[in-house]
Amino acid sequence: MLAESSKVLVRTQQSIDWHTEQNTELNSEKFFLVGNGRDVNKFHFSRENRNEIRKQLNLSDEMVLVHSGSLGPGYSLDLLFSILKGLHQRKFAFRMIFLTRDPEYLINAVPDEFKSEVIVLEVGFDQVPDYLMAADVGLSLRKVGNGTKGILPIKLGEYLMCGLPVLMSKGIGDMDALLGNEKSCFIIDTQSVQLDILMDWFLGISHLNKAEIAELGADLFSLDRTLDDYQRALL
Template sequence: MKNTRNLLFITWDGASSNYLETLFFPILKGLQQYGFQTSVFQFSWAPEVEVDRIRELAKNYSINYFHQKIYLFPPRSISAWWSLMLSKKKLLELIDQQQIDILMPRSTMPAWIVKMLYGDLTKRSIKIVFDADGLPILERVDFAGLRKGSWKYQSLFTIESFLIQHAYRILCRSNSSIAYHLKNHGQLSKSKFVKVVNGRDSDFFIHNTVRREEIRKKLGIQNQEMLWVHSGSIGKAYDLDTVFGLMRKRTAVKLLILTRQINEALGQVPADLKERVMVESAAFFEIPSYLSAADLGIALRTPAPSLKGLAPIKLGEYLLCGLPVLANPEIGDLEEEMSAVQFCFLFQKGLESAFFKWLDELEKLNSSEIRAFGVSHYSLEESLKSYLKALEI
């Protein structure tokens, strides 16, 4: 291996890119101490002020940042193709300028541009490390109306399959997603796949007793009341209905929905629970304080086949802050990883009574032990170990 390796991470985003700045920037920064010079090429339709903000943040992480605008016009598939075509020359020039030798496209659309440029990349002896990002095509089938067998599905599957066949390494978030790809993409060696961790900074995500009391007072939470928290995105893939159903059976429970999607969240709250459900938006640096105020972290997803590809980022945040967790056994490898621990309840229909019995025992749990588990399984350090394994090229 050379003393310095130049890695370019390619990502496709919308108007915002929270996961890029909060998950991948720390990972890319961490890789620098192991001899990697890291760069990011981001496709997005974010306004210029947001692009400038991301660029400045990347600079603070010593990450080279480059942006390509996504043009939006109907049909969206054509506008996506056009945006990719416009970037081909720019991307190749960047690869030469930065002397890139490892290319890491994340998910399907970045995989498409790499497929377009594959001949040029091969001539430059560039290694491709494909971040397969869970099971994104299956997610579209489950939650976005994509129909299996449609021309769009076949196109996306062809792109994904090409990258999986030709990449030097493939990054997945669960052993279940590795098994899925091995089954669906022809003759492949399992050694090409590496399960990587969506880890968080354990020095940042840490319980704060003082802030716990301040936030609970601000939210109007009484000492005898239990506060549950759902942190992050909401929508079809997130099973808040089950949470609301459980709340109706426990009057001394309140729920905090911590999200940027304020209006969408408010629209989901049932009329009979409006006095007990709070919707808040917080800056990233405030999230550990809000989690410290809670007694239970919610990571429930709507059951669907694509869940097996996931590794919820929020799970690590909850555990690092010492929170017990309510989650699904269908998510990623959680049944394998969490079924034996006392601080995680894997919920399914019919287990309501067992859940409430578990809930009543939460005070006996040791938050330091929960955090220790989070550090050993979901910390940034664990992320870096998994990525370094994948980058042994």
């Protein structure tokens, strides 16, 4: 199918590299990178919206982490719970927000040890940006395998566009190369998480400029950027 196609649209450079290495007869010039963008008119940072949602959720100065979207075996819940357990044991003030369409699954899975620090919500898509703005860190944790080389998580762009620093797994698509040098992104090896180093990063994120993070997110993940990618590929 790839050999007969005129053009092949992929999310990552790793996809191109893998396919052309597996089949050396494939022409790399037929492959095009296309984004996975969101509308900056919806996903952006607003201090007013942030304060309103935090007031509704009765949040004060604690650090708020958020996971938005799908749950299941591929999303490293065990790793996430291990991190939350470490924060809880160190008496680090935090709340964890899950925005999910499957709240019952999650409520039953959260360990009792820190269940009181977890907020599980099911909200409409149009409300998601406001809840992201209310958080302090976006979580993009995945179990890494061959399949993750080809993905570009749309939630990662949503987090950044809403001004959130991001905690993410190493080995997700091209993100290591794209975001590895950004202070707003902390990339962890899911096999050997160093919690003390992660804690230091958590303590420093309050000094980051949310408007600058949102600008970075828009540059990389906006709908306009994605449309430009498709236009270049399909013309």
